[in-house]
Amino acid sequence: MSQYATFNVGERLFGLDILGVREIIRVFNITSVPRSEAHIRGLINLRGQIVTILDLSVRLGHAPLPVKDSSHIVILKHGANAAQSNGRNQGGTQDLMGLLVDAIGDVVEAEASRAEAPPANLTDAEERFLSGVLKTDAGLLVLLNVQELLSSG
Amino acid sequence: MATAKSTMNIQSTNGALRLDPNGDLVASTVRVLRKDILKAVEDAQTPVVLVLTATKQIDSLGITLVLGLFKSCQNKKLAFSVEGASPDLMRVFKLFNLHKFFPIAEATRE
Amino acid sequence: MSSFADESIISDFVAESREHLATIEPDLLRMEQEGAKVSSEVINRVFRAIHSIKGGAGFFAFEALKKLSHAMEGVLMQVRDGKLKVSAELMDVVFASLDRLKAMLDDIQASDTVPYAKELALLEAILNGQGLKVGETVKGHEKGGERDFDLDAESVRSALRRGMNLFRATAFLHKDIKDQGLTPLAFLNQALSVGICLYAFIDIEAVADLEHCLEQDLPVTLLFATVLEPELAALGLKLPAEQIKVLEVDALRKEVKAQAQAAAQPAVESSPVAQPEQPGPEPEAEAVVELPAEEKGPREAAKESGNETLRVRVDLLTNLMNLAGELVLGRNQLVRAITDYQQEIPGLGAILQNVNQVTTEMQEGIMQTRMQPIGTVFSRFPRIIRDMSRQLNKQIEVVIEGAEVELDKSIVEMLVDPLTHIIRNCADHAIETPAERKKARKDPSGTIHLHAFHEGGQINIAVHDDGRGIDAKKVLAKAVAKGLVTKAQAAEMTEREMVHLVFAPGFSMAEKVSEISGRGVGMDVVRTNVEKLGGHVEVETELGMGTTVRLRLPLTLAIIPSMIVGVADHRFAIPQVNVMEFVWVKASEVTQRIEQVQGALVLRLRDKLLPLVRLADVLGIQRIFHDPATGEPKADRRESLADRRGELPEVLAGATERDGDRRTDWRTDHNIIVLRVGKNHYGVIVDELFDIEEIVVKPLSGFIQGTKCFSGATILGDGRVIMILDGGGLASAANLHFTDLQAEEIRRAEEEKAHAALKAxxxxxxxxxxxxxxxxxxxxxxxxxxxxxxxxxxxxxxxxxxxxxxxxxxxxxxxxxxxxxxxxxxxxxxxxxxxxxxxxxxxxxxxxxxxxxxxxxxxxxxxxxxxxxxxxxxxxxxxxxxxxxxxxxxxxxxxxxxxxxxxxxxx
Incomplete structure (x- = not known):
């Protein structure tokens, strides 16, 4: 059995293997990065470390998420290691990444092997970033492909 | 042998000069006390005992006064001791290690 | 004596004491041989050794050891003071006692079982045989010695175990107690609320008689143990910091003894001999500080002799450095938060200063650990040059100087490519073939001289070759041919400017593309890299004689003083090294000083045209203006100036005041920061200027690739994340064309000349x-x-x-x-x-x-x-x-x- 941290973006319920989640925090003071890609929501100060926040909705090809009371940031473990290679993040610190989501759901247990292929009615962007769906008690859980989410481009 | 003023009782008993101030040894009293004590010990030949049964409080000047008295006695080669110190006073004297210079006796509880 | 900590302290003490005994034996022999002529240095050494053993013994409550060493000390003191003559018999007793001490130290826990009564009696007999006066003095000491250990050894140990600091605090009865509205009891209670009072006494000797005592402000000395640091302890005791002295543990035993002696004096009636011996706490304390240092001398030297190094993982250091950076930020936050209370809380200033200093020192220390000698880069060049000279059939020698100069590891690493490029250029283009060199009457073997040195808080690296030099005219011709400069611009260029064209993007001097260098990527890459590091690069050349490329670099990248600027509600940091100056253009002068040239905003600054960018426009930030009526910030809906090239920007045409309302507000004062990018300067218009802050540079996530305007991010003292502006990236994002402006400047200069003539x-x-x-x-x-x-x-x-x-x-x-x-x-x-x-x-x-x-x-x-x-x-x-x-x-x-x-x- 795997455990999944679940969260909402729009109508959909997404899931991430809980082992890949470092922590989940409330949204506060995001500093925007002018002229960066649309899905870069900005930077936050997480206890002295700078975390780059992705707007998951934009990443999936939809409109930017408005920040609501229920909004949270899912901080990922091990960030984007790809960043090391392009020379911008030197000094060997972790390149921390966070996902801006609409609301946080429960932790759900499910058998990873029972994941099915994502449905066919997806946009290109979605197809790239989604790795499958899982039927759970909480509903249909869409699994994210973190590797792809955090790859550049 | 009482003094005119009521700041202090002075008695010569058992071969000792007993100085018994009527109240606290604090800034407001020490100067008068000093005058009286000075007079009392001027010609003293016997050991001097400072009786503090009526003294509840002692402040910096009070301590200085006690030490000055001790010093004066020492100069005259007279023994000096303190008696009837309340637990609080005792604590101050002990904390300052004054009991190493002269005997200090605690007030006997009744 | 059960705890481990005790065991280790005691074993230290035993080892130390044995060393003492070993060293004094030859000294004792010398004393015996030389008798009265023996130097006081020798006697003092012996005396100090025994004294320190006695102190430790008392401290750890080894009764036998203490008593015997105390007696020995007494005898030695007499010898030292010339009151006892050294005789063979005396030395017999001393040696015998010494053997006993050794025996006691051999099994310290069983030291009390070693028989020593005979030696003690002999020693005391010697002391007592010295006449009444001396005997009484020593008696006094004996008594004092007992008082000495009234001080509860267990409580001292326990204080030390709990990591407490020992202080000697001096409080004046009047100034510090009465005048503070305290009674002595209240003062002591207050002291006891912040620590443990191990010992307190009033210097009775200093007390005048009854008649004069009230005019005195008697000092009370406290031996005080607390976990607080000196400044905080001063605060807790409500005493001025200078009245608090930290006691070394070593010092404690002597201090206690000194006080015990002082306390003992009254018991000894008029003892002139003792007078000089009876120091007030002050001088003794000074001596105490010195003694251990001397004693430790040889041992510490031994420790230092193994100047060891330790391999530490770089990421650990990086992490430490980040934490230090955070600490700096935390300190800044702290300072900001409590500055207002400085008045209310006495001593807060001192605490802050202490925190400040420690933080700075720690940060510097950690910085130090990341420093690497530039030699690690330099060292690879001899090999590269050797290979290249063989390929090119040239004779080239490499001379390295200043390889020990240290830079932050990250800078050293980032210098590899630029320096390699420069060196390759030297070998490939600059140094001539032996035949050419002979013809030019030069040594057939060329030299590349690498030199690193400190200058003004920066590191200079000079790469000098004695090759053919750069022909400025050829460079210019190439640049013109490649369209990098116009003919008109070329006509106005100084030789230096021509030479610096080698840094222009796309410039390559190689006549033919050689295998080694000259593939079109050239010195502009060097320049870009060096500037990324916050450095500068320059070239000096003399035709036929050689060329020097000079790099100036900061020592470290991690912490840089930066100017914080504001645009709308955004904040940005601009590294101070890039900031040339700050220009404030008053609203009334805007139309005179700012204008448009070929669609770009320029500022007239000392007869130069300075290209201007609005930070808000370049970064696509919606500008806000403050409503003239309400003072409220509102979005300025006008299109950004950057998108309106060719039209007279309204900010300048503001004179037109077409609708006279808020547009006039755009004619407010302009804050312009003049930045340097290479040899070009440009101005950035910002809304607000804040302080200069030391910022810790945090790399930008590799995930953010859309913008080149930032070199990183940082966290301000208030916890806010802000971006660090990159001067070069900003200029290219704003599409600044410096060369156009140069032409315009020239045109204007000519116009100005003609105008002046006409006017004349x-x-x-x-x-x-x-x-x-x-x-x-x-x-x-x-x-x-x-x-x-x-x-x-x-x-x-x-x-x-x-x-x-x-x-x-x-x-x-x-x-x-x-x-x-x-x-x-x-x-x-x-x-x-x-x-x-x-x-x-x-x-x-x-x-x-x-x-x-x-x-x-x-x-x-x-x-x-x-x-x-x-x-x-x-x-x-x-x-x-x-x-x-x-x-x-x-x-x-x-x-x-x-x-x-x-x-x-x-x-």
Whole structure:
């Protein structure tokens, strides 16, 4: 059995293997990065470390998420290691990444092997970033492909 | 042998000069006390005992006064001791290690 | 003695004591041999050794050890003070005692079982045999010795175990207690609330007698143990910091003894011998500090001799450095948060200062751990050059200097590529072949000299070669051919500027693409890399002699002083190294100082045109303006200036004030930060300027790739994340073209020159005069030889011509009305003035041809006028203009005289 941290973006319920989640925090003071890609929501100060926040909705090809009371940031473990290679993040610190989501759901247990292929009615962007769906008690859980989410481009 | 003023009782008993101030040894009293004590010990030949049964409080000047008295006695080669110190006073004297210079006796509880 | 910590402290003490005993044995032998002549140094050494053993023994409550060493000390003290003669018998006792001490130390826990009564008795006998005076003194010491250990050894140990600091605090009964509204008891209670009072005493010796005591402010000395640091302890005790002294643990035992001695004195009636021995706490404390240092000398040297290094993982250091950075930020936050309370909380300033200093030192220390010698990069070049010279059939030697100069590891790493590029260039292009060098009468072997050195808080790296040098003209020709500069620009360039074209993007000097270098990526990459590091690069060259490339770099990248600027509600940091200056253009000057050139905003700054960018525009931040009425911030909906090239920006046309409302607000003061990018400068318009802060650079996530405007991010003292602006990236994002502006500057300079010339031509120095009443004329001052006053009866008439005698000759007179359409002079004038023109080319002593009659001279002045043609123009009339509110005719006297036929032989 795997455990999944679940969260909402729009109508959909997404899931991430809980082992890949470092922590989940409330949204506060995001500093925007002018002229960066649309899905870069900005930077936050997480206890002295700078975390780059992705707007998951934009990443999936939809409109930017408005920040609501229920909004949270899912901080990922091990960030984007790809960043090391392009020379911008030197000094060997972790390149921390966070996902801006609409609301946080429960932790759900499910058998990873029972994941099915994502449905066919997806946009290109979605197809790239989604790795499958899982039927759970909480509903249909869409699994994210973190590797792809955090790859550049 | 009482003094005119009521700041202090002075008695010569058992071969000792007993100085018994009527109240606290604090800034407001020490100067008068000093005058009286000075007079009392001027010609003293016997050991001097400072009786503090009526003294509840002692402040910096009070301590200085006690030490000055001790010093004066020492100069005259007279023994000096303190008696009837309340637990609080005792604590101050002990904390300052004054009991190493002269005997200090605690007030006997009744 | 059960705890491990105790065991280790005790074993230290035992080891130390054994060392002492081992060292003093030869000294004792010397004492015996040399007797009275033995140097005091030797005796002192022995005395100190025993003294320190005694102190430790007392501290750890080893009774036998303490008593025996105490007695030995007493004897040695007498010897030291010359009160005892060294004799063989004496030394027998001393040696015997020494053996006992050794035995005790051999098994310290069983030390009390070692028999020592005989030795002790002998020692005391020696002491007592020294006469009453000395005996009493020692008795006093004995007593003191007992008092000494009234001090609860267990509580000291426990305090030390709990990591407490030991202080000696001095409180004055009046100043620090009474005047603070405290009773001694309250003071002590207060002290006990922040720590443990191990011992307190009043220096009884200092007390005057009853008569004078009240005028004294007696000091109370506390031996105080607390977890607080000195400043905080001072605060807790409400004492000035200078009255708190930290005690070394070593020092404690001696201190205690000193006080015990002081306390013991009253018990000994008038003992002159003891007087010099009885130090107030102050001097003794000083001595205490020195003693252990001396004792430790050899041991510490031994420790240091193994100047060891430790391999530490870089990420650990990086992490530490980040944490140190955080600490700096935390400190800043703390300082900011509690600054307001500095008044209310006495001593807070001192605490802050301490935190400040420690933080800074720690940060520096951690920084140090990341420093690497530049030699790690330099060392690879000899090999590269060796390989290259073989390939190129050249002889090249590499000389390295300053390899030990240290830089932050990250900088060292990032220097590898630029330096390699420069070195390769040297070998490939700069150094000639041996044949060429011989022809140029140079050593056939060329030299590349690498030199690193500190200068002004920066690191300089110079790469010098003795090769052919850079031909500035060739560089320029190449640059022109490649279209990097226009011909017009080229014409204005200094040699230095030409040479620096090698840093232009796309520039390559290689005649042919060589295998080694010259693939089109060139020095511009070097420049870019060096600038990324916050450094600068320059070239100096002398044709035929060689070239030096100079790199100037910061020591570290991690913490950089930066200026914090604001745009709308955004904040950005600009590294101070990039900031040249700050220009404040007042609202009233905006239209004069800021203008548009070829669609770009420029600021006129000291005759230079400085390209300007609005930070808000470049970064696409919606600007806000403050409503003039309410002062509320509102979005400014005008399109950004950057998108409106070619049109006069409204900010400047603000003078037009088309709808007169908030647009006028755009004509507010402008804050402009002048940045340096390479040799180019440009201005960035920001809304607000804040402080300069030391910021810790955090790399930007590799995930963010859309923008080159930032070099990183940082966290401000208030916890806010802000971006660090990259000068170069910003300039390219704003599409700044510096070369265009150079051309414009040149054009303007020329225009200015022409304008100045024109202006000069308009400027005239004239004599202003009147002929007929109300008719005004001028003649150029430099066309006037002299002005004379004459009376009418001096005028002679010859034919119809008037003359006057002037310097013995007849001077013809000219009346203006005869030649110009002006009114005649009044007939009844008794006096005239005469303008005697100066004929160009004639000496001032030559006879003037004629004089012009006028009625009065009004002024000699400079006028700047544009002459208008006069309808009734006549000969000699230059034109007319308004001078001093009157229409005035400007006359050219020479042509007037010519027209009047008065020039005679002169013309």
């Amino acid at each position: 031509s308009r400027r005239r120095s004239v004599i202003l005069f009147e002929a007929a009443a109300g008719e005004r004329f001028t003649v150029p001052q430099d066309h006037v030889l002299r002005l004379e006053r004459i009376s009418r009866d001096k005028v002679e008439l010859i034919g119809d011509r008037e003359y006057i005698e002037y310097r013995g000759e007849g001077l013809p007179l000219l009346r203006l009305d005869r030649h110009l359409a002006v009114r005649p002079l009044k007939a009844d004038l008794e006096e005239f003035f005469l303008v005697i023109p100066k004929i160009p080319g004639q000496s001032s002593t030559a006879r003037p041809p004629a004089g012009i009659l006028i009625s009065q001279i009004l002024d000699a002045l400079d006028v700047e006028v544009e002459l208008k043609a006069v309808e009734f123009a006549g000969p000699g009339l230059l034109g007319s203009a308004v001078v001093q509110d009157h229409l005035t005719l400007f006359i050219d006297p020479v042509s007037l005289l010519k027209a009047a036929g008065l020039m005679g032989g002169v013309a």
